[in-house]
Amino acid sequence: MASAFARVPADIPRDKLTPLRVELERRLRAAVAEARKANALELYLPMRLAGDVNLGASIIISEALLPARARSDGAADKASAPAEIALQLLSGDTAANMDVSSGEVDGALALRRERVAPAVADRGAEMASRRVDYFVSVPGDPGRWFVAAFSTVGAGDPRDDLADALVEWFDALMTTFRWSWT
Known part of the structure; x- marks a missing residue:
């Protein structure tokens, strides 16, 4: 600090x-x-100025574990396939209020969701923010998803040039993400 x-x-x-x-x-x-x-695994907050600009942004990394689906006989089946989950997210009611798209990140199915969240002062969010979330299916494990959630207030307007540049940077970061197994 x-x-x-x-x-x-x-x-x-x-x-x-x-x-x-x-x-x-x-x-x-x-x-x-x-x-x-939110059971985050990582939290990234810029603490330095970039030139004379304060970068009001954050990245939260987490894991989403999907529940097993119920079969018609009531027994639990394996988790839904990533493509089924993607279809649900792309066609859900919330998709109407945001930009949702699908693609691949390092060969794994990925969903990208973008929206502007309004200010909620009683939760510490005095300004509206631009949010971009990537949901990336973990290869070989259909019940696990890697989630990277980015948020920025830009230079005070979530749709200003700084916000656009930061979202573009985050998209570049995510499209170059690679799985590494140890």
């Missing part, structure tokens, strides 16, 4: 800077708590 304040001019009084540090730490802890509640 110290690097987030490294570019603050030396002439700013400490009593003005301390409340900002406290607020940044509070928001960081809240973001981590939210990620934990």
